Amino acid sequence: MAIEAPRRLVRALGESAPAGDDWLARLPGTAERAVARRGSTVERVQVPGGRSSLVLLVRRADGTPAVLKLAPPRARPESERAALARWGGLGAVQLLEPDPADTEEGVLPLERLHPDVSVRSLPEAKALLEAAGTLRRLWVEPPSGHAFETVAERTGRQATAMRAGVDGAPDTAPLVDAALAAREELLSEPPDHRLLHGTFRQSKVLAGERMPWLAVGPDPVVGESAFDLARLVRDRVEDLIAAPSGPAITRRRIKRLAESLEVDQDRLRGWTLFRAVESGVRALRVGRPKDGELLLEFAGWL
Numbered sequence: 001m002a003i004e005a006p007r008r009l010v011r012a013l014g015e016s017a018p019a020g021d022d023w024l025a026r027l028p029g030t031a032e033r034a035v036a037r038r039g040s041t042v043e044r045v046q047v048p049g050g051r052s053s054l055v056l057l058v059r060r061a062d063g064t065p066a067v068l069k070l071a072p073p074r075a076r077p078e079s080e081r082a083a084l085a086r087w088g089g090l091g092a093v094q095l096l097e098p099d100p101a102d103t104e105e106g107v108l109p110l111e112r113l114h115p116d117v118s119v120r121s122l123p124e125a126k127a128l129l130e131a132a133g134t135l136r137r138l139w140v141e142p143p144s145g146h147a148f149e150t151v152a153e154r155t156g157r158q159a160t161a162m163r164a165g166v167d168g169a170p171d172t173a174p175l176v177d178a179a180l181a182a183r184e185e186l187l188s189e190p191p192d193h194r195l196l197h198g199t200f201r202q203s204k205v206l207a208g209e210r211m212p213w214l215a216v217g218p219d220p221v222v223g224e225s226a227f228d229l230a231r232l233v234r235d236r237v238e239d240l241i242a243a244p245s246g247p248a249i250t251r252r253r254i255k256r257l258a259e260s261l262e263v264d265q266d267r268l269r270g271w272t273l274f275r276a277v278e279s280g281v282r283a284l285r286v287g288r289p290k291d292g293e294l295l296l297e298f299a300g301w302l
Contacts, residue, residue: 003031003045005054012051013072015286023072027054034068034107037099046115050217053077057112065112066096070105076219077106079148083220084108086195091137092215093208113214114207124236127202128253131232132260134205134213139194142222148195151223152187158278159183165281172281175299179277182270186224191264196221196228202235226263230271233257237298247301273302 005027013024031054035042039061046055053071060066071077081103084095089111096109119127119134142148159180166173197204198219208214221227233253240246254272258265280295 003028003042003054003056006045006047006049008048008051009054016074018074021072027070030105030107031056031068031070034070034099034102034105037101038068038109040066040068053217055115057115067093067110067112067115069108069110071108072106075106076149077108078103079220080218081108082143082146082148083195083197083218084110086140086143087138089210089214091134091211092197092218093206094210110216111208111210113209113216117207118203119205119213120202120235124239128232128235128257129260130213131200131202131205131235132229132257134215135197135200135228135232136261138197138200138215138218139225139228142193142195146195146222148220148222151190151196151221151227154198154221155183155187155274155278158282161285162278162281165285169281169284172277172284172296175277175296176281179274179299183274186226186267186270186274190224191267192224193222194225194228196223196225198228199231200228201231224267225261226258226267227271227275229257229261229263229268230275233268233272234276234295234298237294241294241297246298250298250301269302273299276302 005024010024035058040058043057043059046057049055052075053069056068058066058068081095084092093113094111096111098109102109119130122130162176162180166176197215198221199217200215204217205213205215233250240249243249254265254268258268276295276299280292280299283292283295
């Protein structure tokens with residue numbers, strides 16, 4: 001079958017593609033080679049899929065189901081590979097035996113989960129409980145001599161982009177200032193140093209066979225646990241904004257998540273503010289004003 005990138009992936013990568021990047025143009029050929037090397041059969045492309053990679057549902061030569069994930073270099077597939085190896089299937093999707101060419105081409109062979117069933121399909125309270133339990137399993141010591149990006153490094157890059165974004169949207173300046181101040185304070189005394197998922201949310205937790213729920217799609221980073229948990233606080237942000245008691249629900253959510261995962265509430269609130277503002281400013285910058293406005297309104301509650 002012809003392998004084509006989903007529109008969502010094409011649109012998302014187009015927002016951030018550096019000049020001269022031809023990864024999308026080469027993607028069909030890369031995918032066909034990865035499938036052929038294993039003697040696999042493609043069942044379908046996962047649609048709508050993610051914003052940073054192509055996911056192929058395949059059958060291996062022995063008939064067992066699997067996934068081939070293909071990501072461009074800027075999505076850091078080797079970092080994901082290293083994190084999945086560290087977790088060893090505990091709380092996260094299992095990395096299968098790689099082919100030597102996988103590293104060069106950004107291919108990740110993975111166990112097949114149920115791609116259309118995430119914890120987001122559960123009632124909100126149950127979804128948060130299951131997601132938080134999954135996240136806890138991922139917070140392990142990073143391997144010695146690791147090459148993972150740190151929270152300080154990642155948020156430093158993001159802070160630079162946030163400052164530049166204010167020029168095009170001056171109304172965001174107070175929130176950006178508050179977010180940057182929170183970052184500086186949080187980085188001054190980090191309480192722990194763990195391997196983190198990096199982009200955790202309900203839709204990143206899929207139903208599995210080995211375990212009921214397993215995390216997928218990490219963009220791993222090393223730092224404090226509250227940074228990882230912060231993205232989960234704003235899950236279903238559109239529902240929070242629509243609710244008359246949205247600010248109160250958010251405060252209760254921060255308290256509940258912090259207590260259940262033994263994270264300091266103030267630190268969780270601070271990283272939630274920074275990450276919401278960063279995402280909101282970035283959404284405005286790439287032409288997604290509705291998303292940006294929702295995120296900045298949410299950030300204003302914090």
